[in-house]
Amino acid sequence: MTKRSAGLSNSLPPLLVAAAVVMTTGTARHIVVAQAATTTAALEPGELLPGGEATTRGSTDHHDAFSRFSNGMGFAGEARFKLGNAIFRKQWVSAPSSTRSSDGLGPLYNARACQNCHLKDGRGHTPGANEPAASMFLRLSVPPRTAEEKALLASHRVNVIAEPTYGGQLQNFAIQGHTPEGQMQISYRDMPVTLGDGSIVTLRAPTYSVAEPGYGPLAADVMLSPRVAPQMIGLGLIEAVPEATIRTFADPGDKDGDGISGRANEVWSRVTNGVALGRFGWKAGNPSIRQQSADAFNGDMGLSTSLFARPSGDCTKAEEACLTAPNGNSPKPTDPEVSDQLLDLVTFYAQNLAVPLRRDADSDDVLRGKQTFAVIGCIACHRPSMTTGDVPDQPHLSGQKIWPYSDLLLHDMGEGLADHRPEGVASGTEWRTAPLWGIGLTHIVSGHSELLHDGRARTVEEAILWHGGEASAAREAYAALSKAEREALIAFVNSL
Numbered sequence: 492m493t494k495r496s497a498g499l500s501n502s503l504p505p506l507l508v509a510a511a512v513v514m515t516t517g518t519a520r521h522i523v524v525a526q527a528a529t530t531t532a533a534l535e536p537g538e539l540l541p542g543g544e545a546t547t548r549g550s551t552d553h554h555d556a557f558s559r560f561s562n563g564m565g566f567a568g569e570a571r572f573k574l575g576n577a578i579f580r581k582q583w584v585s586a587p588s589s590t591r592s593s594d595g596l597g598p599l600y601n602a603r604a605c606q607n608c609h610l611k612d613g614r615g616h617t618p619g620a621n622e623p624a625a626s627m628f629l630r631l632s633v634p635p636r637t638a639e640e641k642a643l644l645a646s647h648r649v650n651v652i653a654e655p656t657y658g659g660q661l662q663n664f665a666i667q668g669h670t671p672e673g674q675m676q677i678s679y680r681d682m683p684v685t686l687g688d689g690s691i692v693t694l695r696a697p698t699y700s701v702a703e704p705g706y707g708p709l710a711a712d713v714m715l716s717p718r719v720a721p722q723m724i725g726l727g728l729i730e731a732v733p734e735a736t737i738r739t740f741a742d743p744g745d746k747d748g749d750g751i752s753g754r755a756n757e758v759w760s761r762v763t764n765g766v767a768l769g770r771f772g773w774k775a776g777n778p779s780i781r782q783q784s785a786d787a788f789n790g791d792m793g794l795s796t797s798l799f800a801r802p803s804g805d806c807t808k809a810e811e812a813c814l815t816a817p818n819g820n821s822p823k824p825t826d827p828e829v830s831d832q833l834l835d836l837v838t839f840y841a842q843n844l845a846v847p848l849r850r851d852a853d854s855d856d857v858l859r860g861k862q863t864f865a866v867i868g869c870i871a872c873h874r875p876s877m878t879t880g881d882v883p884d885q886p887h888l889s890g891q892k893i894w895p896y897s898d899l900l901l902h903d904m905g906e907g908l909a910d911h912r913p914e915g916v917a918s919g920t921e922w923r924t925a926p927l928w929g930i931g932l933t934h935i936v937s938g939h940s941e942l943l944h945d946g947r948a949r950t951v952e953e954a955i956l957w958h959g960g961e962a963s964a965a966r967e968a969y970a971a972l973s974k975a976e977r978e979a980l981i982a983f984v985n986s987l
């Protein structure tokens with residue numbers, strides 16, 4: 492039995508041991524005991540308010556369940572939130588335009604508004620057949636080639652070396668008169684998986700490529716990383732967890748021998764001009780909501796801010812027409828297309844999209860599933876709770892016990908999920924533990940339940956079965972559960 496489950500199983504009668512799976516993870520051989528939680532876990536204090544006092548009490552059966560503001564912000568906060576919402580929804584246009592405050596889009600871009608990707612403040616989705624990708628894109632980079640590039644990466648000043656012709660991501664749209672960079676192509680292959688009780692789940696395994704490259708061939712050693720826009724709830728609370736707290740969750744050398752390490756990403760903060768803990772994005776490549784938002788304005792929409800000054804966004808020297816096109820910097824050429832005032836508002840908005848209430852948290856099934864979630868080791872990464880620190884000016888986000896179900900750290904998830912594209916400290920097989928709060932509302936908000944960084948999983952069960960690497964033991968334990976136990980576990984996940 493792994494050390495991880497030992498503590499918990501000690502408190503359970505031995506009768507609960509239902510199945511044993513022997514498996515190999517890396518070099519170490521683990522025997523995982525999957526246990527049927529025939530007892531139920533109890534509700535813990537505070538669990539019903541996953542975002543602490545900032546949890547919205549708004550209804551959870553409506554498609555705007557992720558669009559509500561933090562509880563306790565006060566009238567001034569609500570007014571700011573509404574202004575920020577308008578910036579989040581603003582459809583930018585190309586320069587020059589008569590609406591000077593909305594121009595500067597592109598020339599190359601992925602979307603015209605934040606909201607077009609973070610649909611209803613929820614997650615994006617994979618494109619339908621013959622549709623261009625709209626809320627998902629490919630990140631691009633190449634391995635470092637020179638000593639300078641290696642030193643730059645080692646300094647953490649950049650996370651990646653951008654693809655020389657196409658830059659850091661593939662912009663599949665362009666304003667009039669310009670050529671888009673190309674189209675992301677996905678092909679899926681069916682991959683049947685047999686569970687312990689003989690039932691079969693068919694996963695879809697994706698392969699990615701770039702079609703219609705607009706500026707010549709991509710580098711032969713280009714690395715592609717598909718990313719779906721994530722859900723936007725609870726981000727200010729995640730930002731408010733002290734760096735020191737998250738670092739205590741890390742166990743990079745797996746000193747406790749549970750097969751699970753957990754590493755911090757170290758990235759450059761353009762706000763503090765120094766190295767900081769990465770916590771946003773699927774590989775924790777971004778240190779703050781402000782920087783992530785400015786990065787999105789620049790990379791996704793081709794708009795400049797004080798943090799990312801280039802009005803041509805992610806264009807490279809090889810894309811000359813893009814570099815020399817008119818831009819929206821005004822009235823002085825040094826003024827960014829998106830002013831600090833607008834960046835402040837959109838940052839505040841993204842910080843205060845509230846976490847909704849739990850649903851059915853005290854039903855028998857959910858409590859049984861909660862027990863199994865702990866016993867089979869999901870909590871080793873999907874850490875249930877932590878406490879936020881002090882947020883100057885935002886007392887409603889400060890000192891809250893929150894339930895994100897994530898340690899916010901990087902884990903090796905195995906070959907199946909690997910993009911083989913390192914980002915900062917994150918390796919080609921590592922991903923940040925995805926917070927699970929709100930996940931059960933995905934189908935209500937988004938009308939689908941596509942999960943994981945590239946939306947390949949169509950259900951919670953498929954997402955679990957894609958887990959590998961450090962999560963192999965938990966995945967095997969899940970696959971060994973009875974149907975009723977699997978359903979209870981999924982009911983718990985959907986209650987978050």
Ligand code: HEC
Pocket residue numbers: 579601602603604605606607608609625626627628718719720721722723726770771772773774776780783784785787788791792837838841
């Ligand atoms: C073209 C689609 C697209 C657009 C437009 C877009 N985003 Fe995103 N957003 C993403 C993707 C994809 C990620 C994940 C990035 C990664 O993994 O590196 C993301 C991540 C984020 C995150 C971090 C969320 C988390 O859980 O870590 C924030 C905050 C965010 N975006 C804010 C914004 C804001 C603000 C705007 C508008 C200025 C915006 N985004 C526009 C696709 C988009």
Ligand code: HEC
Pocket residue numbers: 751773864867868869870871872873902904908922923924925926927930941942943944945951954955958961962965966969984
């Ligand atoms: C070793 C750490 C680890 C363990 C153990 C683990 N997970 Fe995860 N989980 C992750 C990471 C990392 C991701 C994001 C992977 C990706 O997007 O490619 C993730 C993603 C998910 C998602 C999809 C979330 C989303 O927003 O798309 C679900 C659902 C999930 N895990 C459930 C579980 C359950 C249930 C268990 C126990 C059977 C479990 N996980 C065990 C690390 C872990």
